Amino acid sequence: MTAVVPSPSAPRVRPAPLLSMVRSELRWVFRRPRNLVGLGLLSLLPVVFGVGIALDDGPNSGGGGGDSSLISQVAGNGLVLPVAALSMAIFLLLPLAVSIVAADALAGESSHGTLRGLLLAPVGRLRLVVVKVAGVLALAVVAVLLIALVGVVTGLIVVGDAGGTTLSLSGTELSLPAVLARVALAAAWTVGQLCAIGAIALAVSSFTEHPLVVLAVSVGWLVISTVLTAIPALDWLWPMLLPTGWPAMADVLRDPVPLGELAQSTYRAGCYVLIGLGLTFARMLTRDA
Amino acid sequence: MTMTSPTSTSPEAVATTAAASAVLARGLRKEFGRTVAVADVDLDVPAGAVLGVLGPNGSGKTTMIRMLLGLCRPTAGSVSLLGEPMPDGAGQVLPRVGALVEGPGFHPFLSGRENLLRLAAFEPLVPRRTAPAVVDDALARVGLTGAARRAYRGYSLGMKQRLGLAAALLVPRDLVVLDEPTNGLDPAGTRDVRAIIAELRAAGSTVLVSSHLLAEVEATCTHVAVLQAGTVVAQGELSTLLEGDLPMLEVSTPEVEAALAALRGAGVPARATAHGVEAELLGTAAPVVLETLVRAGVPVHEARRRRTGLEELFAALTEEGRP
Numbered sequence: 001m002t003a004v005v006p007s008p009s010a011p012r013v014r015p016a017p018l019l020s021m022v023r024s025e026l027r028w029v030f031r032r033p034r035n036l037v038g039l040g041l042l043s044l045l046p047v048v049f050g051v052g053i054a055l056d057d058g059p060n061s062g063g064g065g066g067d068s069s070l071i072s073q074v075a076g077n078g079l080v081l082p083v084a085a086l087s088m089a090i091f092l093l094l095p096l097a098v099s100i101v102a103a104d105a106l107a108g109e110s111s112h113g114t115l116r117g118l119l120l121a122p123v124g125r126l127r128l129v130v131v132k133v134a135g136v137l138a139l140a141v142v143a144v145l146l147i148a149l150v151g152v153v154t155g156l157i158v159v160g161d162a163g164g165t166t167l168s169l170s171g172t173e174l175s176l177p178a179v180l181a182r183v184a185l186a187a188a189w190t191v192g193q194l195c196a197i198g199a200i201a202l203a204v205s206s207f208t209e210h211p212l213v214v215l216a217v218s219v220g221w222l223v224i225s226t227v228l229t230a231i232p233a234l235d236w237l238w239p240m241l242l243p244t245g246w247p248a249m250a251d252v253l254r255d256p257v258p259l260g261e262l263a264q265s266t267y268r269a270g271c272y273v274l275i276g277l278g279l280t281f282a283r284m285l286t287r288d289a
Numbered sequence: 290m291t292m293t294s295p296t297s298t299s300p301e302a303v304a305t306t307a308a309a310s311a312v313l314a315r316g317l318r319k320e321f322g323r324t325v326a327v328a329d330v331d332l333d334v335p336a337g338a339v340l341g342v343l344g345p346n347g348s349g350k351t352t353m354i355r356m357l358l359g360l361c362r363p364t365a366g367s368v369s370l371l372g373e374p375m376p377d378g379a380g381q382v383l384p385r386v387g388a389l390v391e392g393p394g395f396h397p398f399l400s401g402r403e404n405l406l407r408l409a410a411f412e413p414l415v416p417r418r419t420a421p422a423v424v425d426d427a428l429a430r431v432g433l434t435g436a437a438r439r440a441y442r443g444y445s446l447g448m449k450q451r452l453g454l455a456a457a458l459l460v461p462r463d464l465v466v467l468d469e470p471t472n473g474l475d476p477a478g479t480r481d482v483r484a485i486i487a488e489l490r491a492a493g494s495t496v497l498v499s500s501h502l503l504a505e506v507e508a509t510c511t512h513v514a515v516l517q518a519g520t521v522v523a524q525g526e527l528s529t530l531l532e533g534d535l536p537m538l539e540v541s542t543p544e545v546e547a548a549l550a551a552l553r554g555a556g557v558p559a560r561a562t563a564h565g566v567e568a569e570l571l572g573t574a575a576p577v578v579l580e581t582l583v584r585a586g587v588p589v590h591e592a593r594r595r596r597t598g599l600e601e602l603f604a605a606l607t608e609e610g611r612p
Binding site: 012013014015016017020021023024027028031032033112113114115116117118119120121122123124286288289 | 355358359360361362379380381383384385386388390391392393394395396397398399403406407408410411412413414415417456
């Protein structure tokens with residue numbers, strides 16, 4: 001303990017290094033039992049999916065949404081499994097996982113009274129948002145990688161491949177490295193879409209101290225968007241809706257890959273990210289804690 | 290206002306007192322919609338003082354503290370902490386400020402130690418390499434070493450409060466703000482908090498502690514600010530406020546009539562009480578009163594200066610404005 005009388009010439013205090021803050025945030029996100037259970041369940045998805053298809057070789061055995069043309073392709077084409085699993089998970093499960101972490105990030109911290117502690121440390125309000133974005137992004141990446149990796153392994157073991165090659169949706173044969181590259185492309189594209197959802201969820205999270213509100217808004221918005229993409233009379237609205245671009249994931253398995261729809265949906269996600277992060281930063285600068 | 294605050298509010302005064310004041314607030318006001326939570330509060334905490342913020346529930350103590358710390362923006366008014374304006378200077382000032390506001394806030398699924406390690410990662414003044422040692426020291430200081438590795442969700446109210454204190458005392462602080470620190474603590478815990486406040490004071494830190502318990506403030510504080518319905522109704526040194534009322538000397542004597550006659554003869558206002566007389570010490574010193582009585586042959590069994598208990602003062606101040 002030192003006795004210090006306030007003096008204007010005190011040395012300037014440097015904020016804690018961003019890296020150690022991000023590391024601490026990641027530890028917090030990935031130590032949370034709920035998040036770990038969620039990730040575990042997500043990684044089960046391709047296993048259940050793969051086993052289901054292996055047991056029943058019928059063309060439409062996948063059930064529960066997704067691209068039926070993809071699902072029918074999985075039979076006998078094991079490496080299609082990770083892409084099929086991602087295309088299924090992106091409609092609800094992955095956005096849910098990302099929204100949960102975004103809800104915890106600001107609304108949850110606020111409801112536990114821990115946001116106060118962080119602001120008093122002090123963490124600059126803008127830095128705090130940067131740290132929180134890192135946490136949400138990390139979970140999105142880990143969740144997508146888990147599904148992709150477990151998908152690849154399950155695909156190879158349970159479904160098997162047709163003699164080392166995979167049939168593309170266009171009917172051509174793809175080598176193993178080429179297929180893996182396409183799985184990676186699908187994963188990267190999925191992370192991009194999840195960034196949009198994460199940014200919007202963070203924005204909602206910065207306005208409330210009830211994590212459930214964040215989940216309700218985020219999932220509700222997603223369901224409504226998906227429903228709207230099915231109403232032809234509202235086709236003028238489609239270019240603004242995230243789910244409009246989601247069937248494009250199947251494009252990674254065409255030969256050659258048509259990048260148009262993939263790029264456009266990524267661009268759309270970028271717009272959502274800008275709006276979401278802009279709102280989050282603006283709100284956090286003035287939020288009472 | 291029943292008592293005027295000891296400082297003036299002119300801008301020059303603010304400039305000159307800012308260096309010696311750990312906390313200086315002027316015209317602080319916070320409105321939530323149509324509710325005025327804090328109304329035009331002037332607060333002045335000299336460096337090295339222990340200020341007790343006393344007020345009934347809902348008097349605006351916590352809101353005032355949140356504004357002082359930059360957690361919420363005042364509707365009007367200005368705050369300077371340790372000579373830096375708030376909330377703009379938060380990045381520079383808050384590392385030197387420890388605070389426990391609105392009860393402890395931690396994550397239930399982490400242990401007490403992990404919760405503090407997480408906070409330490411965000412504290413500018415905690416050296417990265419020694420963070421675990423710093424955290425263990427803080428836990429030991431509040432007597433939580435034994436429970437350090439248990440999940441926070443299993444902590445008792447008192448243990449939670451102790452962890453909140455540990456977070457506030459993670460590094461040596463120039464200013465420590467404790468909002469109702471003894472809430473939920475057992476007598477031993479309350480004693481510990483008093484000891485910690487005394488230690489902080491001995492080390493030269495300024496302490497601001499809020500409470501609705503008068504005994505608490507009387508036991509630990511050098512200065513008091515009494516809040517009622519969002520306004521500071523009294524502020525100053527504890528000793529001054531304690532004797533702020535008309536000073537009286539209570540004298541026990543069986544011969545009340547003789548005593549009254551003697552005092553009135555000497556020009557000292559006095560009146561009879563249950564066990565004797567009560568003399569006003571306005572313009573008269575206690576020895577003079579006693580000398581007068583003794584010279585008049587009045588037997589004096591006991592004489593004592595009547596201290597206005599802070600409780601009386603507090604009750605008087607807070608009851609006043611009620612409908």
